[in-house]
Amino acid sequence: MGFLMFALFGLVIGALAKFIMPGRDPGGMIVTAIIGMVGSMLGAFLGRAMGMYTYNTQAAGWVMSLLGAVLLLSIYRVATGQRVAT
Numbered sequence: 001m002g003f004l005m006f007a008l009f010g011l012v013i014g015a016l017a018k019f020i021m022p023g024r025d026p027g028g029m030i031v032t033a034i035i036g037m038v039g040s041m042l043g044a045f046l047g048r049a050m051g052m053y054t055y056n057t058q059a060a061g062w063v064m065s066l067l068g069a070v071l072l073l074s075i076y077r078v079a080t081g082q083r084v085a086t
Contacts, residue, residue: 009065010037017069023077035076036069043068 011029014036043064047053053061 006037007033010034010040012036013040013065013069014073016066017073020066020070021073021077035072036065039069039072040065041068042072 011033014032014034017035017039018032043066044061046068047061047064052064
């Protein structure tokens with residue numbers, strides 16, 4: 001049950017990241033969920049490493065998860081490149 005909640009959380013965070021950074025992405029719902037999950041882990045790691053919050057602080061976790069997903073989405077867009085339709 002924990003993984004299912006983590007996947008749902010990742011989908012929500014990934015969708016919010018795509019909402020903040022609109023544009024065409026080559027990924028669908030699964031890529032959005034993966035970006036959200038990995039971005040959440042990245043944001044949580046960076047937030048704890050910088051001493052911004054502890055494990056039990058929920059609000060900071062949401063904010064850092066969203067920032068991590070936005071960062072990961074921008075890296076994903078740079079890595080995949082912009083595809084131009086001809």
